Amino acid sequence: MFIETLHIVPAGPSRKNSTVVYSTCKYPFHVRSYLIMEQALWMTLSKGTLCAYDRNSIIFRSNDRAILPVTTNERPKNLTMRTCKLSHITLFLAVFLITTSGPLALAQKADSKTTISTAANKVEPKVITWRRDIHEHPELGNRELRTAALVAKHLQSLRIEVTTNVAVTGVVGILKGGQPGPVVALRADMDALPVLEKTGLPFASKVKAEYNGQESNVMHACGHDSHVAILMGVAEILSGMKKDLKGTVKFIFQPAEEGAPKGEDGGAELMVKEGVLENPKVDVIFGLHINAQLEVGKITYRPGGMFAGVGDLKITVKGRPSHGAEPWSSVDPIVVSAQIINSLQTVVSRNLNITNNAGVVTIGAIHGGNRGNIISEQVEMLGTVRTFSNEDEKLVFDRIRLITEKTAEAAGAVAIVELPYSTHYPVTANDVALTNAMLPSLQKSAGKENVILVPAETGSEDFSFFAQKVPGLYFYIGGLPKGKDSKTSASHHTPEFFIDESGFRTGLNALSNLVIDYMAMNKK
Ligand SMILES: [Zn+2]
Numbered sequence: 001m002f003i004e005t006l007h008i009v010p011a012g013p014s015r016k017n018s019t020v021v022y023s024t025c026k027y028p029f030h031v032r033s034y035l036i037m038e039q040a041l042w043m044t045l046s047k048g049t050l051c052a053y054d055r056n057s058i059i060f061r062s063n064d065r066a067i068l069p070v071t072t073n074e075r076p077k078n079l080t081m082r083t084c085k086l087s088h089i090t091l092f093l094a095v096f097l098i099t100t101s102g103p104l105a106l107a108q109k110a111d112s113k114t115t116i117s118t119a120a121n122k123v124e125p126k127v128i129t130w131r132r133d134i135h136e137h138p139e140l141g142n143r144e145l146r147t148a149a150l151v152a153k154h155l156q157s158l159r160i161e162v163t164t165n166v167a168v169t170g171v172v173g174i175l176k177g178g179q180p181g182p183v184v185a186l187r188a189d190m191d192a193l194p195v196l197e198k199t200g201l202p203f204a205s206k207v208k209a210e211y212n213g214q215e216s217n218v219m220h221a222c223g224h225d226s227h228v229a230i231l232m233g234v235a236e237i238l239s240g241m242k243k244d245l246k247g248t249v250k251f252i253f254q255p256a257e258e259g260a261p262k263g264e265d266g267g268a269e270l271m272v273k274e275g276v277l278e279n280p281k282v283d284v285i286f287g288l289h290i291n292a293q294l295e296v297g298k299i300t301y302r303p304g305g306m307f308a309g310v311g312d313l314k315i316t317v318k319g320r321p322s323h324g325a326e327p328w329s330s331v332d333p334i335v336v337s338a339q340i341i342n343s344l345q346t347v348v349s350r351n352l353n354i355t356n357n358a359g360v361v362t363i364g365a366i367h368g369g370n371r372g373n374i375i376s377e378q379v380e381m382l383g384t385v386r387t388f389s390n391e392d393e394k395l396v397f398d399r400i401r402l403i404t405e406k407t408a409e410a411a412g413a414v415a416i417v418e419l420p421y422s423t424h425y426p427v428t429a430n431d432v433a434l435t436n437a438m439l440p441s442l443q444k445s446a447g448k449e450n451v452i453l454v455p456a457e458t459g460s461e462d463f464s465f466f467a468q469k470v471p472g473l474y475f476y477i478g479g480l481p482k483g484k485d486s487k488t489s490a491s492h493h494t495p496e497f498f499i500d501e502s503g504f505r506t507g508l509n510a511l512s513n514l515v516i517d518y519m520a521m522n523k524k
């Protein structure tokens with residue numbers, strides 16, 4: 001991106017009919033029309049994108065290189081000079097065109113996008129530094145004390161109102177804009193995973209911590225370190241625009257997205273319970289996830305169900321034990337469990353209308369017996385269920401319960417179904433109207449060709465608890481290095497999980513543009 005400042009100095013007695021433009025720009029340009037309205041100077045250039053600032057400088061964009069804008073009345077040395085005299089008639093025409101046919105609105109949009117993009121470029125090195133620091137010091141769910149302190153300190157330095165210890169370790173920041181308007185929430189999750197890092201990065205984690213009673217290695221193996229750093233950057237960008245902000249931004253730094261430790265509450269569900277969407281009441285919420293399998297610079301999204309709702313499952317089958325050589329004396333819970341597992345395969349294939357939505361029923365663990373010649377007393381099974389609507393969830397849950405209980409009963413055994421067992425996330429549904437309305441913001445952040453509609457995923461996200469209460473939009477940004485094959489890159493939650501930090505800029509622009517554009521569209 002190429003950003004250049006042009007210095008405009010009045011040449012005649014009236015600045016309204018004559019202008020001298022000094023430029024550091026190596027490309028030819030001409031001022032075709034200009035207009036001074038209130039404090040703003042609007043100009044139409046023959047090349048590049050129009051942006052405008054005050055009477056002394058404008059920003060000119062093209063696509064080659066970047067120079068940060070300089071605002072000064074002094075004529076810089078070694079510059080080419082162009083003179084453009086504008087007649088009263090040209091000015092009149094410009095006023096007419098600008099005020100009647102809408103270019104002013106276009107100019108304003110281009111302006112906020114450019115301001116955001118310039119600020120994003122400026123804050124990007126800091127975002128990378130924060131991310132590396134957080135990556136080197138990962139913390140498990142509900143234990144994100146250091147991360148939370150880092151976030152709180154940064155928000156306070158931006159004069160954002162901060163509340164800490166929300167839902168255990170969460171941090172909430174409130175940025176009140178200079179003008180009234182809606183409350184827009186932005187969410188980043190902060191927790192890491194019990195994974196041993198094997199990336200070999202200079203800032204790789206060496207951290208160990210207690211996980212469910214055992215010492216475990218800890219790694220940011222899902223990219224939540226990126227989310228925290230990006231949202232800290234967005235806070236800096238939007239605080240820089242505070243005066244012109246038409247509403248309030250609520251920054252939600254959430255603990256324990258991957259689940260709270262055993263016996264503890266946490267995550268988005270607890271944040272909602274503690275009232276994070278109230279005072280001030282949130283109108284909409286936006287969030288993102290970096291994706292190690294999506295090329296940097298790209299965004300993927302989906303209106304409606306984007307991630308599945310999840311309910312985990314525990315089934316206990318109680319039979320009657322006997323000697324393995326005399327099975328007629330037993331009610332064999334292993335045989336019953338095998339029948340149950342097979343019958344559960346029909347829930348998705350025979351009960352769910354798969355032309356509407358997909359669904360998954362998986363039994364991932366089974367335990368029963370300890371010797372080949374003993375028929376055991378009971379079997380325990382663990383599983384997971386994924387669906388994409390509340391109706392589908394009810395249907396699938398009901399069928400699992402009925403099939404399991406009745407199959408056991410037919411064999412003279414008893415089956416106890418715990419569904420959901422411990423984890424229960426609703427489907428992560430993007431509000432369709434909001435998604436459609438905000439699509440242009442995503443497109444201008446990443447380029448239209450880089451914003452891609454994708455099928456739903458059977459993974460899950462506790463962002464769903466926010467999006468259940470207020471309209472939400474959640475999307476992916478790319479973290480896969482350009483040219484690298486997504487099939488051979490390490491997946492999330494694995495020791496070699498890797499994120500290309502050049503993808504952060506897309507996140508900085510997207511979240512900031514969403515806020516500004518939503519506020520512009522929903523004035524109060
Ligand atoms: Zn994850």
Ligand SMILES: [Zn+2]
Nearest residue numbers: 222223224289
């Ligand atoms: Zn994640």
